[in-house]
Amino acid sequence: MSKFSKLKGVICGLSIVMGTGLAAGVQAEDQNPLPFRCEPGETFYMNVMVSGVEYWFPVYEMMKQAAEQMGCDTVYTGTPEYDVNKQLASFEQILARNPAGILLHPMNPDPFIEPINRAAEMGIPVVTFAADSPNSNRVSFITSDNNEEGKYAADAIAEAMNGEGEYAVLENPGQDNHDKRVAAFIARMESNWPNMELVARAASNQDPTRAYNAVMSMAQANPNLGAVFMPEANSALGAAQAAVELDRDIKVFNADVNAKILDMIKAGEIFGAVNPNQGIQGYMGMMMLYLASRPGMIDPMNDYQRSGFNPMGVPFVDNGFSIVTAENADDFYWGDYLERRGTRGINE
Incomplete structure (x- = not known):
């Protein structure tokens, strides 16, 4: 396993x-x-x-x-x-x-x-x-535990990418729990997955449009971008839309779920989510x-x-908290x- x-x-x-x-x-x-x-x-x-x-x-x-x-x-x-x-x-x-x-x-x-x-x-x-x-x-x-959530998200993404590749983060600076998730995510990558490289980060501030534009720009500047993590759900909507339009295997992983996020997880447009x-x-x-x-x-x-x-x-x-994937999304x-x-x- x-x-x-x-x-x-x-x-x-x-x-x-x-x-x-x-x-x-x-x-x-x-x-x-x-x-x-x-x-x-x-x-x-x-x-x-x-x-x-x-x-x-x-x-x-x-x-x-x-x-x-x-x-x-x-x-x-x-x-x-x-x-x-x-x-x-x-x-x-x-x-x-x-x-x-x-x-x-x-x-x-x-x-x-x-x-x-x-x-x-x-x-x-x-x-x-x-x-x-x-x-x-x-x-x-x-x-x-926001720190544990960030760690689990990092491990899930790195494992799926065989421990090697480029990733980015979207964030919402100033909100305590979001800041902790992002910091823990990056720290886990640096400590446990040395071949995973952080190539970009941007403040999407829970705005799907900002997230969409940010991922589009990140992908253009980094053609090998393989994953994007964000500490909340709204940004994931825009990030996932960008990944679909780019038609590249960019794994979108976020925190929190709603009906749209769950639908996108089941459709394979979002890789997974961590949900308190x-x-x-x-x-x-x-x-x-x-x-x-x-x-x-x-x-x-x-x-x-x-x-x-x-x-x-x-x-x-x-x-x-729970890790939400296509296998258990129906329960949320x-x-x-x-x-x-x-x-x-x-x-x-």
Whole structure:
């Protein structure tokens, strides 16, 4: 079995630094019926950038599932444009509603430090997912391991090219998780695949047209270009279109999937994708928010009472990821998932 064939079926497991706290809370429910139940009307919000991006939908679907199991309400919010100021404005609108907690994907880390810290001062816990604001007072960060995603992508491409050839990257500078994926991808190539040569890189900024033009230019300047990696899905649409029109074996590999990406993977137009387990991000995000909103439920053996911080301190939750190829692409369609769950999506 080749190295790549092993990668195809890999789903990294969920790891949480919590010990047995959740299990203990559930076991104690018979003696104390209070834990894990919201008050009537208690509402948790999810806030994202570019709210129409399909990536968020399974995250929110599983956030809703966890909330429903505990009798909580949820609201999906964000901004339709790739604009950090507009996302900040939408975050401020949530704060004005005094929510029980916010599950947040910050477009950029630093602009959200002050708003997140202010939310914490107001008693509103914030959990980040997929992208982080690490210098803020968010109570937890839930994501797949972006470094591992970049490594797996590099190994998959290099293995398919027999460890030798030219590759390029498209990127989205400034978004924390995207930067990590690209850096890990390049570092893995340099350390493990010395005969793979990086010949070009360009900022496509999640724009399919920019990605298309970039790959066209890269291929013209580098006739032996054999692969292009990008840390998100939108750029893959343009990159794959360019590869098809060039009629050259340029392997397009990206992170995240949607229906169009899956169709192109099945058609052989995109080589493969690495996809975080989005539903786990939403489910565990809701669980973290619930616990953080009830600090009295948790009494760890540390100095939280003296220092005054929220005892629900879970700095990092790894939701795992999947490698998506033509063999398993059918398992990742949003519409099929909704049908299986018997729901109508984010607006239900």
